[in-house]
Amino acid sequence: MHSWFRKENFTTIMLDNEVYGNTGGQESGMTVQGKVLKMAPRGKFGKKVDAMGLAKVAGVDYVARLAPTNPARVVRTIRRAIMVARECGSTYVQAYTSCNIEYAIPTPEVMKDAFEVEQERYGFVEEISDRAKEVLRAQGEKIK
Numbered sequence: 666m667h668s669w670f671r672k673e674n675f676t677t678i679m680l681d682n683e684v685y686g687n688t689g690g691q692e693s694g695m696t697v698q699g700k701v702l703k704m705a706p707r708g709k710f711g712k713k714v715d716a717m718g719l720a721k722v723a724g725v726d727y728v729a730r731l732a733p734t735n736p737a738r739v740v741r742t743i744r745r746a747i748m749v750a751r752e753c754g755s756t757y758v759q760a761y762t763s764c765n766i767e768y769a770i771p772t773p774e775v776m777k778d779a780f781e782v783e784q785e786r787y788g789f790v791e792e793i794s795d796r797a798k799e800v801l802r803a804q805g806e807k808i809k
Contacts, residue, residue: 669723672754676746679716679757682764690767702767717790720757726797727756730790732783734776742791748804749797756797761787 668675683700685691690703698712720728727749729742739760746756763770763778770778783789793801798808 666719666723669720669725669755669757672724674750674752674754676743676750676756676758677720678743678746679759680762681716681759682762682767683713684764684767686764686767716759717757720755721792723755724794725755725757726753726794728790728792729757730759730761730787732761732779732787732789734779734783735789738789745791745793745801745806748806749793749800752800753794753797 666677669677681695683693683695684702685693688704690705692700692702692705692709695713695716698709701708717728717730727746729746731738731742733739742758746758750756761779761782763775763782765772765775765778768778793808801808
């Protein structure tokens with residue numbers, strides 16, 4: 666994240682499953698407040714880290730959040746992040762990924778979970794700086 670403040674040309678993609686799943690279900694900074702987990706039986710105490718807010722404070726030129734419910738959107742978002750990073754500086758994409766093991770979601774239900782989480786709290790957000798918009802338009806992207 667320190668590199669964001671230095672305007673280094675790279676894309677950060679966070680796969681946010683909102684838990685430390687490989688360590689037995691511990692709460693992480695990305696866990697939603699109140700979420701009950703194996704290692705947090707009373708629920709997570711603090712709020713979820715606002716990583717997108719940190720990226721914005723750092724002046725990241727392209728910041729996006731998405732759930733994997735629309736494959737074309739995922740591809741477009743990653744492509745835009747990479748194009749901007751090549752020309753402007755740092756970009757950040759935060760993508761929800763179900764932790765079906767820790768949240769006991771049967772594999773066939775993972776996409777249903779993604780759609781529900783997208784509706785509840787993980788809707789698509791894309792924030793593009795003016796100079797990033799110029800780069801994307803020069804590459805033929807349609808930007809509002």
